[in-house]
Amino acid sequence: MEISQQGSLVVVGTxxxxxxxxxxxxxxxxxxxxxxxxxxxxxxxxxxxxxxxSNTHTLTDLYEVGKSxxxxxxxxxxxxxxxxxxxxxxxxxxxxxxxxxVTPSHRVIDTLKENGFSxxxxxxxxxxxCLVADLGIDPAEYGCxxxxxxxxxxxxxxxxPYMTQIIWQIWGVGDHxxxxxxxxxxxxxxxxTERLLSHYPSDHQxxxxxxxxxxxxxxxxxxxxxxxxxxxxxxxxxTLVIPSxxxxxxxxxxxxxxQITVDDIKNNLxxxxxxxx
Amino acid sequence: xxxxxxxxxxxLDQDPILMQEYSEKPQQTSERYGxxxxxxxxxFANDAEGLKQRLNMTGFKAILWIKHxx
Numbered sequence: 001m002e003i004s005q006q007g008s009l010v011v012v013g014t015x016x017x018x019x020x021x022x023x024x025x026x027x028x029x030x031x032x033x034x035x036x037x038x039x040x041x042x043x044x045x046x047x048x049x050x051x052x053x054s055n056t057h058t059l060t061d062l063y064e065v066g067k068s069x070x071x072x073x074x075x076x077x078x079x080x081x082x083x084x085x086x087x088x089x090x091x092x093x094x095x096x097x098x099x100x101x102v103t104p105s106h107r108v109i110d111t112l113k114e115n116g117f118s119x120x121x122x123x124x125x126x127x128x129x130c131l132v133a134d135l136g137i138d139p140a141e142y143g144c145x146x147x148x149x150x151x152x153x154x155x156x157x158x159x160x161p162y163m164t165q166i167i168w169q170i171w172g173v174g175d176h177x178x179x180x181x182x183x184x185x186x187x188x189x190x191x192x193t194e195r196l197l198s199h200y201p202s203d204h205q206x207x208x209x210x211x212x213x214x215x216x217x218x219x220x221x222x223x224x225x226x227x228x229x230x231x232x233x234x235x236x237x238x239t240l241v242i243p244s245x246x247x248x249x250x251x252x253x254x255x256x257x258x259q260i261t262v263d264d265i266k267n268n269l270x271x272x273x274x275x276x277x
Numbered sequence: 278x279x280x281x282x283x284x285x286x287x288x289l290d291q292d293p294i295l296m297q298e299y300s301e302k303p304q305q306t307s308e309r310y311g312x313x314x315x316x317x318x319x320x321f322a323n324d325a326e327g328l329k330q331r332l333n334m335t336g337f338k339a340i341l342w343i344k345h346x347x
Contacts, residue, residue, distance in 0.1 A: 019287040042332055044287045048287045051284075217328075217329075
C-alpha cells in the first residue's frame with residue numbers, strides 16, 4: 001500500500017519492568033514523537049515515559065469495570081488513529097512486547113496501513129522473555145506450546161505433554177464476556193485442571209509464575225502439584241507453566257533414512273566423547 | 278510534581294550498580310533520590326503489597342491489560 005498521508009505511527013513495547021527493559025530505539029521513538037499514547041500498568045512506568053516526552057497521555061481511562069474489553073480496545077484504536085489522521089507523528093507504547101497478546105496495536109496498525117499511513121512496530125521484552133530468564137527454561141530444549149487460557153479451554157487444541165506448556169491469563173480462564181472484572185473464575189480453573197490431568201499425572205509439578213515489574217520486587221515462581229491448581233491463589237498476572245514430561249522416543253525410521261544411529265546423535269552431544277576425539 | 282519514589286524505582290530498574298548500592302545502604306541511597314519519609318517506611322517495611330498500591334502496580338486496573346486473542 002502506498003504511503004500517501006502525513007501522519008505516522010510507531011508502536012513500541014516498554015518491557016515488563018518499569019523502565020530498565022526499554023530498548024534504545026524505543027526510547028528514541030518516544031522522545032521524537034509529537035504525541036505518545038501509553039498503556040502502562042504502573043506509575044513509575046508512566047512517569048519514565050513522561051520524562052522522555054512530556055506530551056504523553058495514558059490510555060487507562062478507557063478501562064472501566066464491567067465494560068467489554070472489545071469496546072475498550074476499539075476506543076484505544078480510535079484515540080491513536082485520530083492523532084495520526086490529524087497529521088501527527090504518534091508513538092503508542094504498550095508494556096511488554098506490543099505485538100504479543102495485544103489487540104489494539106495490531107488493529108490500529110492494520111487500519112492505518114490500509115488508509116495509506118506509515119506504520120511500524122518495534123519489539124519489546126515480553127513476559128515470556130522474563131519467564132525464560134527467571135525459570136531457566138529454554139523453549140528450544142523441549143519445544144514450547146503457548147496459549148491464552150480461555151482460548152485453550154474453549155477450543156480443541158492438541159496438547160503435547162513432551163513440550164513445555166505456557167498457559168497465560170489463568171486467573172480469568174473461562175470468562176467469555178471479556179469484561180473488566182475483579183472476579184476470579186473458579187469453575188474455569190477446575191475445568192482447565194481436569195483437561196490437563198488427562199495428559200499429566202496429578203502430582204506433576206507445575207509453576208505459577210508472575211514476572212516482577214521492578215527489582216525491588218521478586219518474581220513469583222511457585223511450584224504446586226497439578227491436582228492442587230483449582231485451589232491456587234491467583235492474580236490477574238498469573239501464568240501457568242507446565243514442565244515437559246521429558247523428550248519423546250526417537251523417530252527411528254527417520255534416523256535410519258539419514259544413515260545414522262541413536263548413538264551417533266547421543267555421542268555428538270556428549271562433551272566427554274568430544275574431548276576423547 | 279515529580280514522584281521521587283517512582284523516579285527512584287525507575288533508576289534502580291536501569292542501573293545494577295545503583296541496585297547493589299541500595300541493597301547495601303538502602304536509607305542513604307533512597308534519601309539521595311529525595312524519597313519521602315513515608316515512602317522510605319514502605320520500602321523498608323518489606324511491604325510489597327503496600328508498595329504496589331503506592332505505585333499503582335496492583336489490582337486489575339493497575340494490571341491494565343488482560344490481553345485477549347480469542
